[in-house]
Amino acid sequence: MALELWWGSGSPYSWRALLALEYKQLPYVSHQVQFAKQEHKSAQLLKMNPRGRVPVLKDDDYVCFESLAILHYLDRKYPEIPLFGRTPEETGTITRVISEYQAYVEEHVKKVMYAILFQAAEGGHSDDVNRAMHLLASEARTIEGRLAASSWLVGEHFSAADVVIFPGIQMLLRTLERREAHELRSRFLPVETNYPAIAAWIKRVEALPGYERTYPPHWREPRES
Numbered sequence: 001m002a003l004e005l006w007w008g009s010g011s012p013y014s015w016r017a018l019l020a021l022e023y024k025q026l027p028y029v030s031h032q033v034q035f036a037k038q039e040h041k042s043a044q045l046l047k048m049n050p051r052g053r054v055p056v057l058k059d060d061d062y063v064c065f066e067s068l069a070i071l072h073y074l075d076r077k078y079p080e081i082p083l084f085g086r087t088p089e090e091t092g093t094i095t096r097v098i099s100e101y102q103a104y105v106e107e108h109v110k111k112v113m114y115a116i117l118f119q120a121a122e123g124g125h126s127d128d129v130n131r132a133m134h135l136l137a138s139e140a141r142t143i144e145g146r147l148a149a150s151s152w153l154v155g156e157h158f159s160a161a162d163v164v165i166f167p168g169i170q171m172l173l174r175t176l177e178r179r180e181a182h183e184l185r186s187r188f189l190p191v192e193t194n195y196p197a198i199a200a201w202i203k204r205v206e207a208l209p210g211y212e213r214t215y216p217p218h219w220r221e222p223r224e225s
Contacts, residue, residue: 003028004058006045008035009216012167013067017055019163020071022210024081032217068098071160083160094154097146097161101168105139108132109172116181129184136172137187140195143169147197151204158208166205169198174219 005021005028007014021028033039033054041052049056049065057064057073064073075083085091115129143165146153153161176185192199205211 004031005029006031006033006040006048006054006056006058008033008040008054009218010035010171011054012171013053014055015167015170015214015216016067016163017057017070018214019166019205019208019211020074020083020160022214023158023163023208024074024078024083025210026074026078030213068164071163075160082157083163085154085159086157090155090159094159094161097153098164101161101165105136105165106168108136108139109168112136112184113171113175116175116178116184133184133187140188140198144195144197147201152201158205162201162205166202170202 003021003026005017007018007030009032033045039045040054045054045056046052048058048063051065053065055065055067055070057070059073059077064070071083083094085094111132112129115126143153150156152158153165173188173191175181176188188194191202
């Protein structure tokens with residue numbers, strides 16, 4: 001039986017699972033969950049993941065959820081195209097880069113996105129959001145430095161580090177394009193000018209086979225003016 005993946009458009013964690021499956025060239029049955037219809041809270045999904053979140057991966061009788069757990073499972077079960085490196089040293093570095101992103105970047109990405117998407121109508125941005133943008137710019141310079149020295153975040157191969165970090169950066173950049181973010185965006189946009197190595201890396205990810213199947217479907221719809 002083929003792998004099955006339940007995922008939602010606009011979920012960076014779902015995007016990680018999709019990128020991993022496509023990069024590893026694994027056949028899978030895709031189940032897009034509609035958040036607006038509360039399908040992630042359906043009886044079927046809750047039976048597989050009591051937290052009611054996606055992504056959820058099913059491989060025969062085995063069910064796995066949480067995006068990092070899915071990446072590790074896929075790499076152990078289907079090791080032919082590795083995500084976590086080819087040597088112990090690569091594995092250690094990839095895991096460290098992911099840990100750094102989770103510890104020092106991810107929370108600030110969420111904070112800025114929430115402020116732009118849900119608090120912009122209140123007018124202006126808090127000192128807390130401006131501080132988050134300052135910290136994100138600092139971390140972006142670190143990522144820029146890594147990508148100026150190599151094609152991917154760790155060495156010369158696409159890895160779990162790219163899988164984890166790419167969706168978060170794409171979500172942030174897309175959010176900063178909104179008119180509500182005009183006071184914040186100059187630190188990052190245009191990314192080709194401010195962070196050329198990151199911009200080139202984004203294009204490399206987009207050129208990977210199967211990438212188009214991972215792209216959030218609702219992003220293809222025209223935005224409201």
